[in-house]
Amino acid sequence: MTHSSSTKRISIMICLVFFFVIFGFSEELALPKIELPIVVTTCGQSPGALKFRLVCERAGVQSDQQDLLTAEVLRNKAASGEGYKTLVITTGTSLKGMGAAGVDINFEVNRIKEVMEEARKQGMLIIGAHIEGMARRVDETDAKSIETVIPNCDLILVIKESNSDGFFTMISESKQIPILEVEGVFDIGPAIKALIEQ
Amino acid sequence: MKEKGLATVKVIAICLSVVAMILAGAAFYSHRTYKEPVVASEYVTQVKKLSDYFPDLKGTVNDCNIYIFEGSEPGGTVLLIGGTHPEEPGANLTAELIVENLRVKKGKVIVAIRANRSASTVTRPGDAYPQFYHIETPWGVKKFRMGDRWSNPLDSWPDPEVYVHYPSRQMLAYMDIRNFNRTWPGRKNGTITEKTNYAFMQLIEKEKVDLFIDLHEAELEYPVISTIVSHQRGVDIAAMTSMILSSTEFNIGMEYSPKELHGLSHREVGDHSRAISLLYEAPEPFLDRVRGITDERLLLTGKDPFVMKAGEFGLLYENIDENGWPIDVRVGRHASTFLTTLEMWSEFHPDLPIVIEGIPRYNDVIANGVGYYFKDPSAAPENRVFYE
Numbered sequence: 001m002t003h004s005s006s007t008k009r010i011s012i013m014i015c016l017v018f019f020f021v022i023f024g025f026s027e028e029l030a031l032p033k034i035e036l037p038i039v040v041t042t043c044g045q046s047p048g049a050l051k052f053r054l055v056c057e058r059a060g061v062q063s064d065q066q067d068l069l070t071a072e073v074l075r076n077k078a079a080s081g082e083g084y085k086t087l088v089i090t091t092g093t094s095l096k097g098m099g100a101a102g103v104d105i106n107f108e109v110n111r112i113k114e115v116m117e118e119a120r121k122q123g124m125l126i127i128g129a130h131i132e133g134m135a136r137r138v139d140e141t142d143a144k145s146i147e148t149v150i151p152n153c154d155l156i157l158v159i160k161e162s163n164s165d166g167f168f169t170m171i172s173e174s175k176q177i178p179i180l181e182v183e184g185v186f187d188i189g190p191a192i193k194a195l196i197e198q
Numbered sequence: 199m200k201e202k203g204l205a206t207v208k209v210i211a212i213c214l215s216v217v218a219m220i221l222a223g224a225a226f227y228s229h230r231t232y233k234e235p236v237v238a239s240e241y242v243t244q245v246k247k248l249s250d251y252f253p254d255l256k257g258t259v260n261d262c263n264i265y266i267f268e269g270s271e272p273g274g275t276v277l278l279i280g281g282t283h284p285e286e287p288g289a290n291l292t293a294e295l296i297v298e299n300l301r302v303k304k305g306k307v308i309v310a311i312r313a314n315r316s317a318s319t320v321t322r323p324g325d326a327y328p329q330f331y332h333i334e335t336p337w338g339v340k341k342f343r344m345g346d347r348w349s350n351p352l353d354s355w356p357d358p359e360v361y362v363h364y365p366s367r368q369m370l371a372y373m374d375i376r377n378f379n380r381t382w383p384g385r386k387n388g389t390i391t392e393k394t395n396y397a398f399m400q401l402i403e404k405e406k407v408d409l410f411i412d413l414h415e416a417e418l419e420y421p422v423i424s425t426i427v428s429h430q431r432g433v434d435i436a437a438m439t440s441m442i443l444s445s446t447e448f449n450i451g452m453e454y455s456p457k458e459l460h461g462l463s464h465r466e467v468g469d470h471s472r473a474i475s476l477l478y479e480a481p482e483p484f485l486d487r488v489r490g491i492t493d494e495r496l497l498l499t500g501k502d503p504f505v506m507k508a509g510e511f512g513l514l515y516e517n518i519d520e521n522g523w524p525i526d527v528r529v530g531r532h533a534s535t536f537l538t539t540l541e542m543w544s545e546f547h548p549d550l551p552i553v554i555e556g557i558p559r560y561n562d563v564i565a566n567g568v569g570y571y572f573k574d575p576s577a578a579p580e581n582r583v584f585y586e
Contacts (some may be wrong), residue, residue, distance in 0.1 A: 004416065043452070047433065047436075047440075047451075047452045047453070047454065048439050050433055050434070050452075051437050051440075051452075054434060054437055054438055054441070055441065088360045094454065095422075096422060096427065096453040096454055096455070096456055097453060097454045097457035099458065099459060100430075100455060100456040100457050101452040101454075102457070102458065120490055133437055133444070133447065133450070135424075135451050135515075136513060145516055184444075184445045185441045185444070185445060186441065187443055
């Protein structure tokens with residue numbers, strides 16, 4: 001092999017590497033900036049919203065947990081001049097939780113649809129989250145909760161276990177919604193903080 | 199058949215029935231009167247009886263031991279109970295492991311190993327429950343009473359047509375008037391089960407209990423499994439405990455206690471006392487309706503091909519494989535959950551810390567086996583041996 005043909009091959013390989021790197025980056029959807037204040041609710045009354053609030057608090061990020069948040073609350077907050085900028089909705093359901101709140105999955109789906117509609121009107125960032133692992137992906141009510149929120153949000157937030165079968169990545173790709181996957185639940189706080197500070 | 203021959207058959211049948219009754223009666227008697235020795239930790243402060251808090255229980259089957267451990271420094275008070283449902287052995291074994299090994303540095307820990315002792319004096323022969331189970335220890339085999347979900351009908355009979363819970367007046371299944379986790383907060387002049395709940399509520403008030411923990415096991419077909427159920431005043435502690443354990447040791451969820459479901463400890467203790475109430479659930483395949491051979495092996499190994507098959511069809515709320523859910527895993531889960539709960543309690547309530555030592559975590563219990571932590575009653579000082 002001559003020196004010139006070897007250099008040519010290396011140059012082609014470098015070009016290919018650059019091409020794939022650039023191509024790869026262009027395929028990755030940019031993560032949006034998160035603005036404060038944050039309100040977090042749950043579609044299905046699992047403790048997801050509670051867990052989100054606690055791990056964010058540990059990272060120094062405050063959020064307002066309202067498990068039964070309504071569109072009216074969002075309207076009133078906006079009217080008072082202290083409207084929320086970011087809405088986080090955790091998905092996955094709890095029969096005990098819904099029992100505790102005196103609601104069922106149909107009530108939850110309707111409530112969340114109204115909340116998301118109002119959030120859209122106010123230009124809020126909507127984060128659809130699944131942060132309690134496969135234990136919250138077992139039945140029809142879990143599926144309804146996820147279907148209501150995830151395909152219609154601006155950012156998907158998942159822990160690795162929730163996305164172990166690539167389900168949320170698939171939605172992200174088909175709906176062109178950026179996805180933020182973190183290793184474990186305690187990585188959520190720092191990740192949210194980074195998106196606030198970016 | 200001639201009349202003489204018929205009479206002979208009847209006499210033989212009666213004789214066989216009498217023999218069967220005598221044998222069964224002897225078995226029931228030996229089970230009901232079997233005493234489990236407990237070697238309390240050398241750091242136990244005092245051992246009371248439940249009747250010390252409600253004298254009506256004195257001399258009854260449910261006058262159980264109350265083990266109290268006080269630290270050298272003040273702090274909060276936690277009450278942990280095992281044996282609510284004695285067909286869930288992971289609960290009373292964990293409570294006993296704690297009683298035999300605990301040392302409290304700050305605060306106070308109170309433990310009842312057999313909270314509803316009556317339910318531990320009866321099993322379910324119709325469901326082929328074993329009467330006893332045995333745990334290997336370094337000094338020999340330790341024998342325990344298997345029990346039932348409900349108090350013994352010998353202690354509480356007859357059941358009503360419909361059980362009306364006190365004080366909510368919610369109507370529950372008739373037999374649940376003997377279910378110690380459907381009769382909270384109890385009743386002073388009620389059944390033996392209700393009186394026992396009432397006695398524990400008196401204990402909670404008199405000992406100024408801050409945190410109440412009720413240990414359980416559940417079938418894999420039941421959605422509330424591998425989880426902590428929390429009264430609304432304890433959700434931050436329960437959620438943090440769940441997240442920390444799921445990140446470091448094993449997956450465990452967290453559920454809110456329904457406000458309209460009455461009689462359960464996670465609801466009523468929190469509603470009717472100053473204490474925050476939590477309930478832990480660990481998986482026990484022995485309780486699944488689809489189980490196969492029901493015996494001591496299944497109780498202790500948690501291995502069952504029929505439950506596994508149900509899992510393959512997606513009918514379960516917890517995973518199971520050929521390793522089953524051995525008793526060491528179930529006790530280890532409860533032990534680590536208890537330890538992490540106390541760590542979280544102390545973090546959220548720095549003015550009322552509860553700091554303890556001597557209790558093994560999940561991996562330790564699995565590595566050594568739960569029996570490793572039980573002391574030999576024949577080698578222990580008499581004043582530290584108690585009977586359940």
